[in-house]
Amino acid sequence: MPGLAAPLIAWYRDAARDLPWRREGFGAWGTLVSEFMLQQTPVNRVIPHLEAWLDRWPTPADLAASAPGDAVTQWANLGYPRRALWLHRAAVEIRDRHDGVVPRDVDALLALTGIGDYTARAVAVFAYGDRHPVVDTNTRRVLARAVEGRAQPGSPHRRDLERMDAELPDDLREAAIVNAAAMELGAIVCTARSPRCERCPLATVCAWRAAGYPESEDRRRRQATYEGSDRQARGAVLKTLREAAPSPVPLFAVLVDWPDAAQRDRAIDSLISDGLAEAEDDQLRLPR
Incomplete structure (x- = not known):
């Protein structure tokens, strides 16, 4: 194994x-x-x-x-x-x-x-119980630390699947458990900012621990601030449409009090472009 x-x-x-x-x-x-x-x-x-x-x-x-x-x-x-x-x-x-x-x-x-x-x-x-490597952000971090001795994973790459596949047993059920366990370990023990190494089942085989926990470049993408963002404006427009559904909302009434009119209009345009809203006869509604 x-x-x-x-x-x-x-x-x-x-x-x-x-x-x-x-x-x-x-x-x-x-x-x-x-x-x-x-x-x-x-x-x-x-x-x-x-x-x-x-x-x-x-x-x-x-x-x-x-x-x-x-x-x-x-x-x-x-x-x-x-x-x-x-x-x-x-x-x-x-x-x-x-x-x-x-x-x-x-x-x-x-x-x-x-x-x-x-x-x-x-x-x-x-x-379905088939044998495939399943790799999410948590899995990639576990592999980076336990196998490669790095504090953080690099950018996502196809070789992540190969690395995980090498850790999977041949037995289908055991392979599924290892996939789930690697994700679970990354989510609750081998976390990005405060890993609980004293509780880790891989402590004795972890390359990062054996190397003295060296720092490595953190290439994770930083989430932009939500407050005041275009994402917040989009969410506010969608909230208005959800509350009115199935009825449409007059365009002039959508976020009329939003502090940035240009941002509100960008939000509406982007929602229409993404198919999340429909404009018709100066009204806005959820897609039908």
């Missing part, structure tokens, strides 16, 4: 958080929705939205039968609302191309709207 696998498996069986998408029978559709929601969003914010989403749309066909604007409304304050639009489009594609069943094949998953390397492999592994 590869060097990281045994300690990760043993640790995960005792330390893994009880999360909905890790429970038996959760299903491929639930896994896909959870992965969309978890992108750049904390777990504790995702869980109630995920449960409400699956109650309303328990299958891809159910979501596909609804208007895109319904998906944007249901997304509420999760942030990055284009994910809701992409998830709706993916549901339509699953209904039309795959008879309403989330595909198992990675290439078929990659062909769906809004799905990249991580999400495609996560669905194939965690929903």
Whole structure:
């Protein structure tokens, strides 16, 4: 068994958080929705939205039968609302191309709207039990420290998949556990700013610890300040549209008190460009 696998498996069986998408029978559709929601969003914010989403749309066909604007409304304050639009489009594609069943094949998953390397492999592994490397930001940090002896990972690269693949056992179930365990370790122990090395199951094999915790360049992209940003203006416009849905809002009434009129107009234009809003007869509404 590869060097990281045994300690990760043993640790995960005792330390893994009880999360909905890790429970038996959760299903491929639930896994896909959870992965969309978890992108750049904390777990504790995702869980109630995920449960409400699956109650309303328990299958891809159910979501596909609804208007895109319904998906944007249901997304509420999760942030990055284009994910809701992409998830709706993916549901339509699953209904039309795959008879309403989330595909198992990675290439078929990659062909769906809004799905990249991580999400495609996560669905194939965690929903269907196939053997693939699943690499997110947390996994990359664990590999950088434990294998490469670096404090922070470099820029994302295809070789990250190769490195993770080298750590996976041949056994399908054990390989899935190692994938999940590496992500879990990076999320709650081997964190970016305050790693809890005294609690780490990889302490005895960690190259970074053995080298004396050397500093390395932090190449993580910094999130721009939200307050006063175009993102905040976009979110405020969408909130207005969600509250009015399914009715449209007169353009002159959208964020009339927003302190920067040019920023408000940029927000409206960008939402229309992204397909998150529609303008018609001097009115703005969610997509239909």
